[in-house]
Amino acid sequence: MTESNSPLIIDVAVPLRLYTTFHYAVPPELAPLATTGVRVLVPFGRRKLTGYVIGIVAESEEELKPISAVLDPEPLFTSEELEFFRWSASYYLHPLGEVIKTALPAGINVESRKRQVCSADGMETEEEVLIGGKGVKRETFYRAVPSLELPANLRGKGLRIAEFLRTISEAAAGQLRREFGATPAHFRRLLELGLVEASEREVYRDPFREEVFAHDTPLVLNDSQSEALERIIAATDGRAFAPFLLHGVTGSGKTEVYLQSIAHVLDAGKTALVLVPEIALTPQLVKRFKSRFTCGIAVLHSGLSDGERYDEWRRIRRKEVSIVIGARSALFAPLSAIGIIVVDEEHEASYKQSEGFRYNARDLALVRGKMSKAVVILGSATPLLTTYHAAQEGKLGYLHLPHRVRNLPMPATELLDARGHKGDTFLPQLTSAIAKNLAAGGQTLLFLNRRGFATYLVCQDCGHVLRCPNCSVTLTYHRRRERHFCHYCDYSIPAPSVCPECDSQAIGLLGRGTERVEEEVRELFPLARVGRMDRDTTSGRGGHARVLKGLEDGTIDILIGTQMIAKGHDFPGVTLVGVVSADATLNIPDFRSSERTFQLISQVMGRAGRGDAPGKVLIQSLAPDHYAITHAVAHDFEGFYAEEISFRREVGYPPFTHLAALTLSGNSVAEVEKGAEAVAGVLHSTKRELKSRVEILGPVSAPLGKIRGRYRWQILLKSTGRAELHRLLARFKAGVKLPAVVRMAVDVDPVDM
Ligand code: ADP
Ligand code: ZN
Ligand code: ZN
Numbered sequence: 001m002t003e004s005n006s007p008l009i010i011d012v013a014v015p016l017r018l019y020t021t022f023h024y025a026v027p028p029e030l031a032p033l034a035t036t037g038v039r040v041l042v043p044f045g046r047r048k049l050t051g052y053v054i055g056i057v058a059e060s061e062e063e064l065k066p067i068s069a070v071l072d073p074e075p076l077f078t079s080e081e082l083e084f085f086r087w088s089a090s091y092y093l094h095p096l097g098e099v100i101k102t103a104l105p106a107g108i109n110v111e112s113r114k115r116q117v118c119s120a121d122g123m124e125t126e127e128e129v130l131i132g133g134k135g136v137k138r139e140t141f142y143r144a145v146p147s148l149e150l151p152a153n154l155r156g157k158g159l160r161i162a163e164f165l166r167t168i169s170e171a172a173a174g175q176l177r178r179e180f181g182a183t184p185a186h187f188r189r190l191l192e193l194g195l196v197e198a199s200e201r202e203v204y205r206d207p208f209r210e211e212v213f214a215h216d217t218p219l220v221l222n223d224s225q226s227e228a229l230e231r232i233i234a235a236t237d238g239r240a241f242a243p244f245l246l247h248g249v250t251g252s253g254k255t256e257v258y259l260q261s262i263a264h265v266l267d268a269g270k271t272a273l274v275l276v277p278e279i280a281l282t283p284q285l286v287k288r289f290k291s292r293f294t295c296g297i298a299v300l301h302s303g304l305s306d307g308e309r310y311d312e313w314r315r316i317r318r319k320e321v322s323i324v325i326g327a328r329s330a331l332f333a334p335l336s337a338i339g340i341i342v343v344d345e346e347h348e349a350s351y352k353q354s355e356g357f358r359y360n361a362r363d364l365a366l367v368r369g370k371m372s373k374a375v376v377i378l379g380s381a382t383p384l385l386t387t388y389h390a391a392q393e394g395k396l397g398y399l400h401l402p403h404r405v406r407n408l409p410m411p412a413t414e415l416l417d418a419r420g421h422k423g424d425t426f427l428p429q430l431t432s433a434i435a436k437n438l439a440a441g442g443q444t445l446l447f448l449n450r451r452g453f454a455t456y457l458v459c460q461d462c463g464h465v466l467r468c469p470n471c472s473v474t475l476t477y478h479r480r481r482e483r484h485f486c487h488y489c490d491y492s493i494p495a496p497s498v499c500p501e502c503d504s505q506a507i508g509l510l511g512r513g514t515e516r517v518e519e520e521v522r523e524l525f526p527l528a529r530v531g532r533m534d535r536d537t538t539s540g541r542g543g544h545a546r547v548l549k550g551l552e553d554g555t556i557d558i559l560i561g562t563q564m565i566a567k568g569h570d571f572p573g574v575t576l577v578g579v580v581s582a583d584a585t586l587n588i589p590d591f592r593s594s595e596r597t598f599q600l601i602s603q604v605m606g607r608a609g610r611g612d613a614p615g616k617v618l619i620q621s622l623a624p625d626h627y628a629i630t631h632a633v634a635h636d637f638e639g640f641y642a643e644e645i646s647f648r649r650e651v652g653y654p655p656f657t658h659l660a661a662l663t664l665s666g667n668s669v670a671e672v673e674k675g676a677e678a679v680a681g682v683l684h685s686t687k688r689e690l691k692s693r694v695e696i697l698g699p700v701s702a703p704l705g706k707i708r709g710r711y712r713w714q715i716l717l718k719s720t721g722r723a724e725l726h727r728l729l730a731r732f733k734a735g736v737k738l739p740a741v742v743r744m745a746v747d748v749d750p751v752d753m
Contacts, residue, residue, distance in 0.1 A: 037075025103332035107310030248401030250606025270339025300326030411615030442575030452476035455511025533561035572611025675742035
């Protein structure tokens with residue numbers, strides 16, 4: 001308690017698009033609870049909001065409004081975590097309140113709403129209610145009172161439950177319901193007879209409760225793995241931040257290096273954070289961790305219910321787990337004493353959040369690692385150009401696994417020139433390779449990066465193409481649903497039988513997607529068991545796991561899929577990989593299109609020949625001379641790097657410059673354009689004021705000029721120095737004012753440019 005009678009003043013961040021925080025007074029009765037890290041309900045304009053206490057303010061001159069309530073009995077984040085949130089907010093120029101909201105599990109967020117209520121005298125009044133918030137799950141447990149004899153008149157389920165309880169220490173009501181069909185009447189009866197005792201306590205919702213994990217032990221490492229592990233271990237003993245690139249070809253045993261490094265860190269009493277691109281796609285990895293370690297492991301990913309996520313979060317907060325595995329947002333897990341952070345498949349674009357708080361978990365992992373004095377391992381077979389460059393410059397330790405484990409060879413790869421065969425899905429070489437592989441009992445993966453049946457519908461008479469009215473893209477035909485869909489906004493129309501423009505019947509479908517390839521495969525190979533893996537076949541909980549299990553169990557001979565099949569799966573039965581189209585990503589307007597294409601093809605190729613049988617890869621390409629493709633086919637990362645880095649140097653793109661993109665969007669194209677011009681004006685005057693050398697490019701209409709009905713204009717900032725770029729952005733943000741109908745998003749280090 002402070003000595004004077006002046007009230008406690010707190011600094012509160014609210015989850016709104018506001019860059020300032022707000023001071024509030026704390027009524028004396030709430031003062032002991034209002035500490036840094038708790039949520040408070042605060043009056044804000046005419047409503048009430050949940051805010052986060054980020055500090056205690058000594059004094060304030062202003063007349064301050066009091067907070068309405070303190071929402072948590074204990075802090076949700078520590079001062080170290082707050083420091084990390086602040087750093088992230090300032091680097092990405094995003095409001096702190098929104099950063100904190102992103103960092104906390106969704107299940108925790110409560111919101112207050114006004115509700116009209118009728119009071120006793122018939123007057124309408126407003127009442128404040130709190131909605132949302134998952135809260136804690138409680139469950140009743142039953143335990144036998146063994147001293148009593150079981151009475152003779154106890155029969156049926158009641159008897160079986162009583163007998164069962166005598167064989168174990170206790171059982172949850174839920175388990176007794178599931179296994180014995182117990183009802184409330186059974187529990188009442190047993191309690192009345194004094195045969196059981198009940199107690200209630202908090203339980204966790206465990207997404208893995210039904211799975212059993214076999215135990216396994218560390219493998220004997222090969223020489224490259226041992227060397228990598230030794231260097232990592234030496235760094236963990238250094239008690240300082242130590243970042244590494246673990247560059248290992250597909251199947252070189254990177255995961256085993258992670259596992260043994262983590263074991264070492266746990267032995268030293270520290271914890272581990274493991275980031276993966278998307279857990280639903282990597283159930284095998286979770287399995288390997290659960291089999292190897294007996295300590296508490298929390299798994300965080302988008303497939304969890306809010307309740308499960310909240311429970312996992314609480315287990316971490318309470319220090320009941322030593323390992324956290326999760327996708328992007330797990331980076332904000334309330335894990336303390338972090339000794340190691342692993343970013344698996346560090347090149348994956350899914351580490352970047354592309355909406356709202358646009359952070360990159362791969363980049364922030366290095367920041368959190370630095371703050372925790374931890375080892376950070378960025379692992380990949382195809383590291384980002386910028387990562388490899390940093391390793392070359394000595395900013396990251398370079399660990400190399402150049403060969404597959406057990407001396408398995410890299411798959412034999414053949415590049416097929418598809419020019420002049422535009423109409424065919426498969427060149428004859430690919431068809432016969434599939435047939436041969438089928439006959440030999442091997443599994444085949446077929447990759448192309450477009451889902452749906454056909455890419456678009458075009459009229460041969462007037463040239464009309466079906467387009468989305470909300471987005472600047474063509475509609476994709478999905479045969480099973482007989483509709484044309486927009487892949488950006490899900491707008492759809494029934495498949496027309498004549499051209500909507502000129503009524504001609506000469507309308508044709510062009511391009512192909514996974515659905516069409518699946519149909520062709522079924523026609524070509526009627527006896528094969530065919531599966532498909534894309535967003536359409538894996539929606540819903542467990543969708544990915546179902547398809548992957550088919551491959552694992554050998555109930556699928558041929559799997560057709562999008563990017564999803566390129567991820568780090570390890571399926572020993574896959575002996576043939578066919579890349580149906582390798583070029584689509586080369587044509588996207590992005591300076592990283594070559595890098596993306598190289599990564600994607602290398603990753604898909606890496607799925608072949610991971611078992612005892614050697615693998616084979618066939619790649620159909622319309623650009624067989626492109627260096628991204630020739631180097632991928634040759635398994636030549638260094639060769640690709642050398643060419644790409646000189647291109648980047650020439651055109652002044654990362655790693656030689658730092659970028660930030662400003663996107664202006666709104667429903668009126670004129671307003672958006674005007675807003676973009678105004679923003680550019682402010683940028684130019686700020687630049688003059690600061691004598692900055694940051695390049696301002698644009699404004700121009702964005703490559704996808706319209707998405708979900710909103711027009712988009714872009715300005716790109718380019719700078720050789722990161723600090724200079726941030727100075728300009730921060731000053732500019734403080735000075736810019738936009739009409740309410742135009743929104744601006746700032747993307748620091750954008751990945752889609
Ligand atoms: P990566 O992550 O580099 O693609 P993994 O770690 O998944 O490779 O390893 C590929 C396979 O090789 C796995 O089945 C793994 O169990 C096995 N493996 C890894 N290291 C060794 C080793 N030293 N000896 C034998 N097998 C290994
Ligand atoms: Zn037409
Ligand atoms: Zn659309």
